[in-house]
Amino acid sequence: MTQHPTPDERRPANRGPKAAAGNRAALVTAAREVYAEHGLDAPLSLIARRAGVGQGVLYRHFPDREAMAAAILEENVVEIERAAAAEGATLAGVLGVLTWHQAQSAAFIGLLHAPGAFGRFHSHGFSRSLGERVERALRESLPEGHRLGAQDARDLMLAVAMVSGAVTGATAEEREQRALDAWRLLGIEVGPVRPFEG
Amino acid sequence: MTQHPTPDERRPANRGPKAAAGNRAALVTAAREVYAEHGLDAPLSLIARRAGVGQGVLYRHFPDREAMAAAILEENVVEIERAAAAEGATLAGVLGVLTWHQAQSAAFIGLLHAPGAFGRFHSHGFSRSLGERVERALRESLPEGHRLGAQDARDLMLAVAMVSGAVTGATAEEREQRALDAWRLLGIEVGPVRPFEG
Amino acid sequence: MTQHPTPDERRPANRGPKAAAGNRAALVTAAREVYAEHGLDAPLSLIARRAGVGQGVLYRHFPDREAMAAAILEENVVEIERAAAAEGATLAGVLGVLTWHQAQSAAFIGLLHAPGAFGRFHSHGFSRSLGERVERALRESLPEGHRLGAQDARDLMLAVAMVSGAVTGATAEEREQRALDAWRLLGIEVGPVRPFEG
Amino acid sequence: MTQHPTPDERRPANRGPKAAAGNRAALVTAAREVYAEHGLDAPLSLIARRAGVGQGVLYRHFPDREAMAAAILEENVVEIERAAAAEGATLAGVLGVLTWHQAQSAAFIGLLHAPGAFGRFHSHGFSRSLGERVERALRESLPEGHRLGAQDARDLMLAVAMVSGAVTGATAEEREQRALDAWRLLGIEVGPVRPFEG
DNA sequence: AATGAATGAGGATTCATTCAT
DNA sequence: GATGAATGAATCCTCATTCAT
Numbered sequence: 118m119t120q121h122p123t124p125d126e127r128r129p130a131n132r133g134p135k136a137a138a139g140n141r142a143a144l145v146t147a148a149r150e151v152y153a154e155h156g157l158d159a160p161l162s163l164i165a166r167r168a169g170v171g172q173g174v175l176y177r178h179f180p181d182r183e184a185m186a187a188a189i190l191e192e193n194v195v196e197i198e199r200a201a202a203a204e205g206a207t208l209a210g211v212l213g214v215l216t217w218h219q220a221q222s223a224a225f226i227g228l229l230h231a232p233g234a235f236g237r238f239h240s241h242g243f244s245r246s247l248g249e250r251v252e253r254a255l256r257e258s259l260p261e262g263h264r265l266g267a268q269d270a271r272d273l274m275l276a277v278a279m280v281s282g283a284v285t286g287a288t289a290e291e292r293e294q295r296a297l298d299a300w301r302l303l304g305i306e307v308g309p310v311r312p313f314e315g
Numbered sequence: 316m317t318q319h320p321t322p323d324e325r326r327p328a329n330r331g332p333k334a335a336a337g338n339r340a341a342l343v344t345a346a347r348e349v350y351a352e353h354g355l356d357a358p359l360s361l362i363a364r365r366a367g368v369g370q371g372v373l374y375r376h377f378p379d380r381e382a383m384a385a386a387i388l389e390e391n392v393v394e395i396e397r398a399a400a401a402e403g404a405t406l407a408g409v410l411g412v413l414t415w416h417q418a419q420s421a422a423f424i425g426l427l428h429a430p431g432a433f434g435r436f437h438s439h440g441f442s443r444s445l446g447e448r449v450e451r452a453l454r455e456s457l458p459e460g461h462r463l464g465a466q467d468a469r470d471l472m473l474a475v476a477m478v479s480g481a482v483t484g485a486t487a488e489e490r491e492q493r494a495l496d497a498w499r500l501l502g503i504e505v506g507p508v509r510p511f512e513g
Numbered sequence: 514m515t516q517h518p519t520p521d522e523r524r525p526a527n528r529g530p531k532a533a534a535g536n537r538a539a540l541v542t543a544a545r546e547v548y549a550e551h552g553l554d555a556p557l558s559l560i561a562r563r564a565g566v567g568q569g570v571l572y573r574h575f576p577d578r579e580a581m582a583a584a585i586l587e588e589n590v591v592e593i594e595r596a597a598a599a600e601g602a603t604l605a606g607v608l609g610v611l612t613w614h615q616a617q618s619a620a621f622i623g624l625l626h627a628p629g630a631f632g633r634f635h636s637h638g639f640s641r642s643l644g645e646r647v648e649r650a651l652r653e654s655l656p657e658g659h660r661l662g663a664q665d666a667r668d669l670m671l672a673v674a675m676v677s678g679a680v681t682g683a684t685a686e687e688r689e690q691r692a693l694d695a696w697r698l699l700g701i702e703v704g705p706v707r708p709f710e711g
Numbered sequence: 712m713t714q715h716p717t718p719d720e721r722r723p724a725n726r727g728p729k730a731a732a733g734n735r736a737a738l739v740t741a742a743r744e745v746y747a748e749h750g751l752d753a754p755l756s757l758i759a760r761r762a763g764v765g766q767g768v769l770y771r772h773f774p775d776r777e778a779m780a781a782a783i784l785e786e787n788v789v790e791i792e793r794a795a796a797a798e799g800a801t802l803a804g805v806l807g808v809l810t811w812h813q814a815q816s817a818a819f820i821g822l823l824h825a826p827g828a829f830g831r832f833h834s835h836g837f838s839r840s841l842g843e844r845v846e847r848a849l850r851e852s853l854p855e856g857h858r859l860g861a862q863d864a865r866d867l868m869l870a871v872a873m874v875s876g877a878v879t880g881a882t883a884e885e886r887e888q889r890a891l892d893a894w895r896l897l898g899i900e901v902g903p904v905r906p907f908e909g
Numbered sequence: 910a911a912t913g914a915a916t917g918a919g920g921a922t923t924c925a926t927t928c929a930t
Numbered sequence: 931g932a933t934g935a936a937t938g939a940a941t942c943c944t945c946a947t948t949c950a951t
Contacts, residue, residue: 754924
């Protein structure tokens, strides 16, 4: 009685476990779009719908709001880490990749520097660690022997936050230009703004 | 047992129809507190309760969510305008006042430059005009004969947005220092960070 | 975006604050029926629907599951207390009233002795205190000077629990007879089984 | 980050198709534990997980909720039947075994007498027959030539239900004492409270 | 003009059950 | 025969907003 007693007649096909990987990918894609359009407060149900999966599938893959957001941010950070680890990486080059991500999804990179700014994402401290990973990546991209003092590192991350502030709220079209203007105001050189491709 | 709704917080008794102006003020104060505690997503009912008024009163004064937020920002902007209009105003001085407001309520001033960033405040475009008013105020604070080119003005507002980015997500304690660091990175001189008082 | 932005067109009439008392009564009546039919696990939404009110109204009057159940049980207990407090009350008479309530809503009186039996109602300990109130009422119904030892009181409440066990799960028709049989097996005299009417 | 489902509790590796019987036993054991911890509303998925099998296996063995619960009760009843069938069985002795089961899993034995009491287990009427089996077992335990009249039999089962009522809701520690107190109030002699062991 | 109850849509989350592999 | 992912209905609960008084 208490529970779901209406098994119904025809279900719209169970695509089987094979669909799992595809579903997860679809969810990530959908989440990226939906977050971009509606912000991090977007209803999860919308993401599930957009991905073409049931609510349950979303919860299976991402047990809570944070897990979903973390999965998105994670990918951004991984790209930046890869760019930093690549042969011949330079700070300017990595900042270019970072800027590309900021321009693509300002709200998310902005989140790196604004945990809890809107009353969410306090718990896991995940953005803290993501922020640290970005910081480490930037450090690693410096020329051999070139070390950043603590204050320098802090300033660099502050600069990143400032660029995020610059693009926050701008339309997708304006973002890249704004980011470049921001780096210019800071007097920091930035390489080509583009995704990292090994 | 636990039958009746919620006992409310402060409830200074119905002060009768005359209190309209007082009610508005109480709502603004309450909103500022509530937004600070719970973020912009805070339930309007909480604001009404905190202000000690009925829900209807809130709607009488502020027809929608945006009107409420706009009223908060409005006060910030008015202060900045006053600072700019004052005898002997300087850009650095006005930026000090602006920075004080950023440090006080980073999220709200940040909104100035981030309309719609989190899926809100699309409709009225009010922040556009608030932003323009800030821009005008900054211009007016320049020495007579000193005019800002369009690009310079744009850069200045971008810098303001960047400082907002720098303080977003920081704790109340850290904000002022971060803002000052940000201005330093931009190489822009800022006067004492304090509210404007005639 | 995040919240309920679809105010819709025509609402089915707001019957105004006057409806409050009526709504509460309707909810209590509906809850009694629904609990009887579906048990304490019944969906609250069903109660609201049965009462002909919106979900919100239910939550306004009864902030949580327990509050709803407590309201129902409360009424039963109050009746028993009244019966015990009446002029010329006797133990047998009060037991008759108590038995009437057991026969009417076995599950609920049963709850008196089975807090948490089904994984709910742990928190407020309300059933504990309701049980104590029944115990006190039974004590008060004893002839002047006749005091129940602690063990006797415990036995009496145990007997009440046993009668609840006897009627639990029986159909509405069988309950009264079963209860009387149970009291007979216990060798305890019970007055007429009927509600208390001053 | 927190992407994959739930890591499960015990997971003794896929034991292949041969394990059917073992799976069933594992499910029964798990169900007993889970029901004890979470009540009859416990999610079936939890039982499957605890048993270390997939959801599908649970459904293979127990087509619905009731089948699961019935399997648990079945074991209790079988024990009682064995006790009654044993050489030299006495009513008091069998009641002792029955009481042991009541003390162990009050809720379940209580169900014997409370089908549908909480909105469940209407369909199969299985508890009816389980109840009848208990009744027959008790009858068989009487001395040769000693027959129970219909009313006496009914009273005896009522007494069993009453003892269930007495222990319902008590903590595991209190149950045995309460059950014994209940039998004492009924004036029925009960042998040692212990499981039946041939 | 103020009050606060009513309304119900919306979004989160949980499971029972099915079924591809 | 086992596994465990997919599905989505159902329930919970929260507010934005209206409106009788």
